[in-house]
Amino acid sequence: AQSVTQPDIHITVSEGASLELRCNYSYGATPYLFWYVQSPGQGLQLLLKYFSGDTLVQGIKGFEAEFKRSQSSFNLRKPSVHWSDAAEYFCAVGSDAGNMLTFGGGTRLMVKP
Amino acid sequence: GAVVSQHPSRVICKSGTSVKIECRSLDFQATTMFWYRQFPKKSLMLMATSNEGSKATYEQGVEKDKFLINHASLTLSTLTVTSAHPEDSSFYICSALAGGQGDEQFFGPGTRLTVL
Numbered sequence: 586a587q588s589v590t591q592p593d594i595h596i597t598v599s600e601g602a603s604l605e606l607r608c609n610y611s612y613g614a615t616p617y618l619f620w621y622v623q624s625p626g627q628g629l630q631l632l633l634k635y636f637s638g639d640t641l642v643q644g645i646k647g648f649e650a651e652f653k654r655s656q657s658s659f660n661l662r663k664p665s666v667h668w669s670d671a672a673e674y675f676c677a678v679g680s681d682a683g684n685m686l687t688f689g690g691g692t693r694l695m696v697k698p
Numbered sequence: 699g700a701v702v703s704q705h706p707s708r709v710i711c712k713s714g715t716s717v718k719i720e721c722r723s724l725d726f727q728a729t730t731m732f733w734y735r736q737f738p739k740k741s742l743m744l745m746a747t748s749n750e751g752s753k754a755t756y757e758q759g760v761e762k763d764k765f766l767i768n769h770a771s772l773t774l775s776t777l778t779v780t781s782a783h784p785e786d787s788s789f790y791i792c793s794a795l796a797g798g799q800g801d802e803q804f805f806g807p808g809t810r811l812t813v814l
Binding site for chain 2: 630684
C-alpha cells in the first residue's frame, strides 16, 4: 500500500529565508507525486507535480521540488519565503495515473516577519 | 484553473438528522469526483470515488449506507451524511477530475460539519 510521510508537523521560518519541506513516500511502482497548499477557506491548490522526466520540478509561486528515487523523497523548496506562503502544505502520492491520492499528514508553515 | 465549489461551507445539525453537501465543478465537466474527510490537524482521507452515472466506490472502513454519494450529472456530486452523530463532525472536501488537463484534481473549499 502506498503511504506518505511528512516528518515536520510545524515549521517556522523568517520572511526571506529559504524553505524546505520534507516528504517521503512508499509506493511499489513509479510514483506520481504532488504538492498541494491549503489556505483557510480555500481549496487545496496544486503547487507542482511529478510524473516522469526531469526530477527537478518547477511549480507555481516560486516553489520547486526534487524527486529522489534512491531516498524515496520529494522535498519541496523555495529560495525566499514570503509572508503569504504561510499555510498548510500536503505532499501526496497518486496511483492509477495519479487519480487515487494518498496524502501525507501535512506541514504547517508559519512565517515570521 | 478549473473551479470547484462546495455548499454549504459550514453546517451545524442535531444528532440523528441528515445533511447533504454539494460539490459542483463550475467551468468543466467532471466524470470523476472524490470525497475526502479531514480531521483537525490531520491529513485528508479518501472516503469514496464518485463516477457520473454509476455507484460510488467506497474506501475500506467507510460506511456506504451512512455516507450516501450521488453523482447525477457531470458537474454535481452530493454527499449525504445520514443519521449524523457527533463523531461525524469533520471537514469534508471534494475534488473533481478534469479530464484533458493532465488528470489534475481540483479541490473544493471544503464543508465544516458540526453535529451537536
